[in-house]
Amino acid sequence: ETGVTQSPTHLIKTRGQQVTLRCSSQSGHNTVSWYQQALGQGPQFIFQYYREEENGRGNFPPRFSGLQFPNYSSELNVNALELDDSALYLCASSLAGRYAYNEQFFGPGTRLTVL
Amino acid sequence: GESVGLHLPTLSVQEGDNSIINCAYSNSASDYFIWYKQESGKGPQFIIDIRSNMDKRQGQRVTVLLNKTVKHLSLQIAATQPGDSAVYFCAAEAAGNKLTFGGGTRVLVKP
Numbered sequence: 001e002t003g004v005t006q007s008p009t010h011l012i013k014t015r016g017q018q019v020t021l022r023c024s025s026q027s028g029h030n031t032v033s034w035y036q037q038a039l040g041q042g043p044q045f046i047f048q049y050y051r052e053e054e055n056g057r058g059n060f061p062p063r064f065s066g067l068q069f070p071n072y073s074s075e076l077n078v079n080a081l082e083l084d085d086s087a088l089y090l091c092a093s094s095l096a097g098r099y100a101y102n103e104q105f106f107g108p109g110t111r112l113t114v115l
Numbered sequence: 116g117e118s119v120g121l122h123l124p125t126l127s128v129q130e131g132d133n134s135i136i137n138c139a140y141s142n143s144a145s146d147y148f149i150w151y152k153q154e155s156g157k158g159p160q161f162i163i164d165i166r167s168n169m170d171k172r173q174g175q176r177v178t179v180l181l182n183k184t185v186k187h188l189s190l191q192i193a194a195t196q197p198g199d200s201a202v203y204f205c206a207a208e209a210a211g212n213k214l215t216f217g218g219g220t221r222v223l224v225k226p
Contacts, residue, residue: 002158002160004158033213033214035214035216040218040219041218041219042204042206042216042217042218042219043159043204043214043216044216045213045214045215048213056213058213090158090159092158103149103161103164104161104214105161106151106158106159106160107158108156108157108158109157109158
């Protein structure tokens with residue numbers, strides 16, 4: 001176990017709705033990254049937060065947004081859900097500087113289904 | 116931009132044999148590479164990493180080889196066991212903790 005938890009485990013929403021996914025990082029980890037993993041594909045980087053500020057973003061529209069809190073928890077929010085948003089959403093925490101790399105510890109993911 | 120790809124979508128291997136999984140990357144600026152194992156219903160699990168100033172690194176039953184000239188890396192698993200059955204991803208990082216993953220190779224271990 002990595003010590004990274006995510007909730008909920010599974011979620012079903014309808015197109016146009018909004019969703020909030022939650023992640024609890026390992027204690028002391030100052031960096032959290034979110035990834036989207038479509039079925040049968042590798043994870044795709046959504047964005048990263050370092051010390052509660054966004055520190056890089058992948059090729060995802062603004063309706064994907066996030067927050068990181070001082071207690072090592074974070075959220076991924078997705079507005080105006082589309083069918084293609086159906087995927088496994090992974091968060092990964094690490095103890096890293098803004099430009100350094102350290103091992104990322106992944107949570108088990110939240111499986112989102114959009115109908 | 117960065118893209119990372121895997122050559123074989125599925126690898127079937129006999130228990131006890133060695134497994135080799137290959138991966139190509141496109142961004143020559145990538146300086147850090149990681150192999151992950153993902154089992155069904157779980158998040159990716161770190162296996163081994165290698166930095167661009169190295170060409171080989173060994174762990175317990177695993178070896179990663181990096182060829183920067185042709186932008187290729189491989190994961191070798193010695194004496195493959197049933198517990199090694201999973202999907203394996205390579206990932207590359209070029210700047211600051213943001214990973215680009217390949218599409219994954221499924222390893223099936225036959226008894």
